[in-house]
Amino acid sequence: MLAADSIPAQLTDACDEVRRAEPADAVAGVQxxxxxxxxxxxxxxxxxxxxxELGLAVIPRGSGSRLDWxxxxxxxxxxVETTRLTRVIEHEAGDLVASVETGITLEQLASVLAGxxxxxxxxxxxxxxxxxxxxxxxxxxxxxxxxxxxxxxxxDLLIGITIVRADGTIARSGxxxxxxxxxxxLGKLFAGSRGTLGLITEATVRLHPLPQSTxxxxxQCDSPQTCERLLAAAVAPAVxxxxxxxxxxxxxxxxxxxxxxxxxxxxxTQRATQLSEVLAKEAGQCxxxxxxxxxxxxxxPPWWRSGPAAQPDGTVLQLAFWPGELVRVLTELRSAAERxxxxxxxxxxxxxxxxxxxxxxxxxxxxxxxxxFITSLRGSLDWQAGSGASPPRASVLIQHAPAAVTELxxxxxxxxxxxxxxxxxxxxxxxxxxxxxxxxxxx
Amino acid sequence: xxxxxxxxxxxxxxxVATLAPRLADICGQxxxxxxxxxxxxxxxxxxxxxxxxxGIVVLPQTAAxxxxxxxxxxxxxxxxxxxxxGTGLSGGALPRADGVLIVTARMRQIIxxxxxxxxxxxxxxxxxxAVSKAAQPYGLFYAPDPSSQQICSVGGxxxxxxxxxxxxxHGFTVHHVTGLEVVTPDGELTWLGDGTGNCPGYDLLGAFxxxxxxxxxxxxxxxxLTPIPQAVTTxxxxxxxxxxxGAAVSAIIGSGILPAAIEMMDALSxxxxxxSVACGYPADAAxxxxxxxxxxxxxxxxETAAVRQIAKDTGAFEIREAAxxxxxxxxxxxxxxxxxxxxxxxxAYIVQDGVVPRTALHExxxxxxxxxxxxxxxxxxxxxxxxxxxxxxxxxxDSSPEQTAAAEELSGAILDECITHGGSITGEHGVxxxxxxxxSRMFGADDLDTMQLLRCAFDPAGLCNPGKIFPTPRxxxxxxxxxxxxxxxxxxxxxxxxxx
Numbered sequence: 001m002l003a004a005d006s007i008p009a010q011l012t013d014a015c016d017e018v019r020r021a022e023p024a025d026a027v028a029g030v031q032x033x034x035x036x037x038x039x040x041x042x043x044x045x046x047x048x049x050x051x052x053e054l055g056l057a058v059i060p061r062g063s064g065s066r067l068d069w070x071x072x073x074x075x076x077x078x079x080v081e082t083t084r085l086t087r088v089i090e091h092e093a094g095d096l097v098a099s100v101e102t103g104i105t106l107e108q109l110a111s112v113l114a115g116x117x118x119x120x121x122x123x124x125x126x127x128x129x130x131x132x133x134x135x136x137x138x139x140x141x142x143x144x145x146x147x148x149x150x151x152x153x154x155x156d157l158l159i160g161i162t163i164v165r166a167d168g169t170i171a172r173s174g175x176x177x178x179x180x181x182x183x184x185x186l187g188k189l190f191a192g193s194r195g196t197l198g199l200i201t202e203a204t205v206r207l208h209p210l211p212q213s214t215x216x217x218x219x220q221c222d223s224p225q226t227c228e229r230l231l232a233a234a235v236a237p238a239v240x241x242x243x244x245x246x247x248x249x250x251x252x253x254x255x256x257x258x259x260x261x262x263x264x265x266x267x268x269t270q271r272a273t274q275l276s277e278v279l280a281k282e283a284g285q286c287x288x289x290x291x292x293x294x295x296x297x298x299x300x301p302p303w304w305r306s307g308p309a310a311q312p313d314g315t316v317l318q319l320a321f322w323p324g325e326l327v328r329v330l331t332e333l334r335s336a337a338e339r340x341x342x343x344x345x346x347x348x349x350x351x352x353x354x355x356x357x358x359x360x361x362x363x364x365x366x367x368x369x370x371x372x373f374i375t376s377l378r379g380s381l382d383w384q385a386g387s388g389a390s391p392p393r394a395s396v397l398i399q400h401a402p403a404a405v406t407e408l409x410x411x412x413x414x415x416x417x418x419x420x421x422x423x424x425x426x427x428x429x430x431x432x433x434x435x436x437x438x439x440x441x442x443x
Numbered sequence: 444x445x446x447x448x449x450x451x452x453x454x455x456x457x458x459v460a461t462l463a464p465r466l467a468d469i470c471g472q473x474x475x476x477x478x479x480x481x482x483x484x485x486x487x488x489x490x491x492x493x494x495x496x497x498g499i500v501v502l503p504q505t506a507a508x509x510x511x512x513x514x515x516x517x518x519x520x521x522x523x524x525x526x527x528x529g530t531g532l533s534g535g536a537l538p539r540a541d542g543v544l545i546v547t548a549r550m551r552q553i554i555x556x557x558x559x560x561x562x563x564x565x566x567x568x569x570x571x572x573a574v575s576k577a578a579q580p581y582g583l584f585y586a587p588d589p590s591s592q593q594i595c596s597v598g599g600x601x602x603x604x605x606x607x608x609x610x611x612x613h614g615f616t617v618h619h620v621t622g623l624e625v626v627t628p629d630g631e632l633t634w635l636g637d638g639t640g641n642c643p644g645y646d647l648l649g650a651f652x653x654x655x656x657x658x659x660x661x662x663x664x665x666x667x668l669t670p671i672p673q674a675v676t677t678x679x680x681x682x683x684x685x686x687x688x689g690a691a692v693s694a695i696i697g698s699g700i701l702p703a704a705i706e707m708m709d710a711l712s713x714x715x716x717x718x719s720v721a722c723g724y725p726a727d728a729a730x731x732x733x734x735x736x737x738x739x740x741x742x743x744x745x746e747t748a749a750v751r752q753i754a755k756d757t758g759a760f761e762i763r764e765a766a767x768x769x770x771x772x773x774x775x776x777x778x779x780x781x782x783x784x785x786x787x788x789x790x791a792y793i794v795q796d797g798v799v800p801r802t803a804l805h806e807x808x809x810x811x812x813x814x815x816x817x818x819x820x821x822x823x824x825x826x827x828x829x830x831x832x833x834x835x836x837x838x839x840x841d842s843s844p845e846q847t848a849a850a851e852e853l854s855g856a857i858l859d860e861c862i863t864h865g866g867s868i869t870g871e872h873g874v875x876x877x878x879x880x881x882x883s884r885m886f887g888a889d890d891l892d893t894m895q896l897l898r899c900a901f902d903p904a905g906l907c908n909p910g911k912i913f914p915t916p917r918x919x920x921x922x923x924x925x926x927x928x929x930x931x932x933x934x935x936x937x938x939x940x941x942x943x
Binding site (some may be wrong): 021041076086092094095096097112117118142152153155156163165169170171172173175176177178179180181182183184185186188189191192193197200208209210212235236237239240263264267268271318320321322324325352354355390391393394395397412413415416417419420421423424426427428436439440441 | 483505556557558559560561562564582603604606610614615617618622624633634636637639640641642643644645646647648649650652653654663671672673677693696697699700701716738739740741742744745746799800801802815827830831832859865866867868869870871872873874878882883886887889890891892893896897898899900912919
């Protein structure tokens, strides 16, 4: 038995920075005992090995900005944080590739890469004051931003990964070349796994040049139907946007649209001008409002990348859908919300088929209403289309919600092939030590 | 490269033969092949160095039939291998004498084109190019374009995570697949992903794509369709050395331009292509670059001017620009004919698929020249220069055992160079049976062991395309470190072919 305030020697032997956890270290309300901050992959391996021997449940943590996502863990004994893993291991500008330790924040990495005129084309919304998070956290939570339309999310930009398994085994897959099909791609498996399969300590990512020029074309419209028509015009090959976003803060507000164009300065200017003419014409025809304003700016509209501003005790949903179903998704979302007397702020990458819906902090009494809204929305989006027994072409994921809500509504909802996910968890973490109970199917 | 004679049936071959009536019940008699002569049609894929007649071939027409076939195999503990069009270049679809070969060639239906969502739902036997043709009326195309796109199947593309000349900008198969219906190795039909590209849960879709048929068999595929670019330009630039060509590639990428494709051919491959298809590339060129730019008109024009200037500055002595689609096809003709053309100037060749960081291209090409000279064997270089994916073709006379051995050694030495420079043993052809012996040069034992945890989750019995990718299979459920001997290919074991 441990003395009340002692730290096991196995942990202090494994890592030179281990402390007792404080109340601020709680994970979705569950209080851990210890916090370890390894300084290298080797130390992280020693820590996880020691934790496995001690039977400690481990929660990996980056900046902690999205640590409340998912269910509260069944157990949380040891937080392994990546705050000391901040090295850029290699940045070969000519190869447009960088290898980093995963505790580096996106902002820190961006400033290194900008020196070579490059970027990691991943722009998730900031989560409160803590910034957009670490590379590891962004990969593990699978978050992305407006640029996903052109560049995809973290899994699409990740070309190599180093992970530490629950038993301390260090393993790598992929490499540092973009084109590589040697072996299974564990990066895909770990991206979005939320710390339930192991700890990501190093990542190699594909980079892109910083654009020579960027323009934002913004407008607004009155209905989902008009919104869809404007977006269809915006994603035409003559426009080739890198992002096409919407923001619909209240049911009674107009829908704001923003289209981002990048590339050759003259080309961008020409495309922006053409697009704004097309949008003005289309919007005028659809909404019968000849005075529709379309603006072209160098900087994004104020709501850009604000995403679902997470508030304590707020609820944030992610809706993913086949992009052609935008009108249906927006309509069902508003009508399910109205039935529950809720008015969420909606926004996101409409053309890529990803939206967010955010509700402000709610009293415990509201939890049932919010859960009903989610369940009802899932029901209305659970349509079968086309090919027989295929899964629904939309999903509603609770990214963040008070425990009172997630007790009533499954954060992940129905997930295809859950039995395979369970088998994978069993293989990677047979003792159930990594972020236990937080994932789909309570994995 | 010795041609095998059919092996005498062993006990296991006899076991697989007993499945024939069951498979005929499932798929109909005309879908089951047991005749030894007909079976030999399927003895290899696009890599003919590895051959093995399958125990049985079955040609199902539905996902339910595949599920039923796999279930039979699982119950009888008989291995099975899936095959699409058989164009793979790593022996990934090499059959087993003691197993069932499940061929998806009869599953060629394009189930749905959802132009509004920019998605298509297709069966696994549909050819890559057929998807683009079906999408074309909607102004869309399917971006991954392996060189074999006229005949290769989308199911095979998923298994191999196929690339193509244009993946430099447009990405690989894994970036364009958003949902898969698969039969898992226990014979269950399930979906991985939901077509959105953002399905909750582990990214099984991403992990499955490129798993070379070892995690299950694809029965339906949801792919993303991409708007056809407004403008395309194709440039051909001729240089006095591959070094100059390589410098042009670096300068183009360094300028912030991302072409759809950058291909390079050296003097020997140009010579072969010229002799074969009279592609009319500039005479005396020691290297040609093909650079294709696509996107909105105005941007493509600006980028074309910039690339022309860079090529000139780095020493191009001639630059041509395709005036129309016919011109473009003429420029690509030489590149696309290169592999076959090399076959005309040499009795045999080995094509490799190594990848190096772009910045190491020059150094590695020099090393390949030196290795080639030392081995006394010619090497033609045809490659995707933009992403550092080399396809060195090692030319040799397969009637000489010494040359055959030397070619194999040279090929391995080239892959070692790729690994030494931080690259990969395969960029797009896959590991299959051909390169599994190189895997432990690129990955450590723990890496390979960890990858195989995924295999154990999907296929604990190890029946689904066994013997591919991994040099030493992991026994699922056992403690790590306990391994059985690598399974030798049956024909290697019986001394009928050499491992290649």
